[in-house]
Amino acid sequence: MSMNLYPSFGLLLVDDEPSFLRSLSIALERSGGITHLHRCQDSREVMDILARENIGLVTLDLTMPHLSGEELLRRIVEEHPDVGVIVISGLNQVETAVDCIKLGAFDYFVKTDEQDRLIEGIKRAIRLQELRHENQELRRRFLNDTLERPEAFARLVTDDKGMRSVFQYLESVAPSSQPLLIGGESGVGKELIARAAHELSERPGPLVCVNVAGLDDNVFADTLFGHQRGAFTGADQARAGMIEQAAEGTLFLDEIGDLSMASQVKLLRLLQEGEYYPLGSDRPKRMRARIVVATHHDLDARQREGSFRKDLYYRLRTHQVQIPPLRRRKGDIPLLLDHFLAEAADELGKARPTYPPELPVLLANYAFPGNVRELRAMAYDAMSVHRSRTLSMEVFKRAIDPSQAPPSPTENGATERAVFAPDEPLPTLHEVADLLVHEAMRRAEGNQSIASRLLGISQPALSKRLKKMRESGPEPL
Structure with a gap:
């Protein structure tokens, strides 16, 4: 199986002690899942490596023969300002640490300190570098108004500017291994967005989808983590969980807002530690999948009211997109109508029909509480009873019936109502x-x-x- 390197940019480890380079490399791979590593023992080769390779972060020994770490730090900051530098020294000297930070180092660690602190510091620096790269990429795409991978969004029929902004954002954050939160009402196409994000990531593993709504804590743990043989009554053989099935790919958890508090704790620990225990096992496994979650709930409101953990919410919202409802994308209605009618006609073996010009106007004045999914159901229903050359509007009229349809909600969730100026007389x-x-x-x-x-x-x-x-x-x- 091809290995998906993390992070997307290289991490260059510079030290004249080969044993330290070897132990640090092993610790980064085991504890941090960091595999995109370059090692260098000769400080004179560092600048050539930076010019040749896509390096985003350097760990730099301060005391080395030939070129000192301090001199290298000055040159890296001057010639490669986008590359982050972490200084690692054998001496615990506050004055030296302060000087390195002043020169532009991201952080300073002492070799004799606990290795866990160093690993956490490197992981923190990687996350900040990822966010900086994503912000630069996002700014470039918005300024140029470009989509470099439009084929990834082929299943999403739209001509809406808001949706185009979502696509540009997804292209920018695609290389990231951090979680992606997809919000939006039921029926807007959140799973299609998750599929596009997976395709853009170019991760070699599969996309594995799990709807977690209604799963109790035990079923959730077994579904995600799997189990060993004999873990519980009926566990006659070991079974790999969805995380393992999605290795090197993407794990999509739909309806995350309905997760129980106990399951939220398990998911939070998975995201924090990057490892998990199959049921009945005392040996941890490393997570090698990216997590993408979706919900129709307002998670910000739910965490404020206490039904969703704040720490999990802030972990999940590292990257987030909100898919606009169909009532705010009325220009997409004719495109979607044509698409679904053609799709239904092909599936039912019928000729593609024409429809009255009043039909898109009728649909544009409907709130579509079921969004794109509801319009698709209408189109399929209309095609199933279609007989003549021109499509009848009766199916759509029966489905809509504005005298019974609820009023369209506004952005804050309240129904629209007329507001009259208090100093003006009321109209008759x-x-x-x-x-x-x-x-x-x-x-x-x-x-x-x-x-x-x-x-x-x-x-x-x-x-x-x-x-x-x-x-x-x-x-x-």
């Missing part, structure tokens, strides 16, 4: 009725049938009202 009922009629006709693009449905009145009643308005004077601006 007659004036408000005229304004409603004008707004309905505007939204329906002049189609009286659709406008009457929006107003909850019959079309003859609307025609009568419009005629009376025309006779009474010019339309208000």
Whole structure:
């Protein structure tokens, strides 16, 4: 199996003691999962390696023959300012440490200190370098308004600027091994976004999807971590968990907001330690998959009210995207309608139909609580009963029925209502009725049938009202 190197940039270990280089390399691979390593014993070769390789971080011994660590630090900061430097010295001298930090070192460690502190410091520096690279890449993509891998988003039918921004962000954070949190209402396509993120990452392993809603703590642990033979009654043979099945790939956990508190603790420990224990085993296994999670819940609100752990929430939101609902992407409705009708026609063995021009207008005035999934269901239902050349609108009208549909929610979750200036006189009922009629006709693009449905009145009643308005004077601006 091909190995997916972590991090995406190289880590250069510089020390004239080969035994220290060897022990540090082993510790980084075992404890930190850090495999993208370069080693150098001769300080004179460091600048050539930096010019030749994609190095993002250097650990630098301070006392070496030929070129000292302090001199190398000055040259690296001057010639490669994007490369982070961690100084490792055999001497515990505060003054030297302060001088190195002033010169531009990221951190300073003493060799005789506990190795765990050094490993944690290197992991922390890697995370900061990753975030800096991602920010630079994100800024470049937004400024150029480019998508370098549009094929990764082929399954997502959209022409929306908000969705394009999501795609650009995903391209920027794709190389990261940190968790990705995907938010959005049910039916917006969160699993498709997870698949795109996996494809962009170019990780050699598979994408493994698990819906964790409704899993109790024991089932959650067994599903993710697997078990040894005899771990519990009925465990006749060992079974690999989803984390192991997703090795070198991506593990997608859907509906993460419904996870129990006990399971949240297990997931947090997995993210913090990067290792786990299969049920019935006392030997840890290292996680070699990237975690992507999705939820339709507002996790920020849930952690404030105490139903979701704050520490887990902040771990998961290292990278996050929010998928806009369909009612905020009305320009996508005709594209999606064409796509789903063609897909349904091919699946049902029917000719692709034409549809009345009023249909996209009708759909644009619907809130779509089920989002893209609901529109797809409508299109498939309409195609299943389609017989003539032109598609009937009746299936869509029955599904929508604006007289029973809930009002479209606003950004803060409250229903929209008219707000009148307190220092202005209230309009009369007659004036408000005229304004409603004008707004309905505007939204329906002049189609009286659709406008009457929006107003909850019959079309003859609307025609009568419009005629009376025309006779009474010019339309208000």
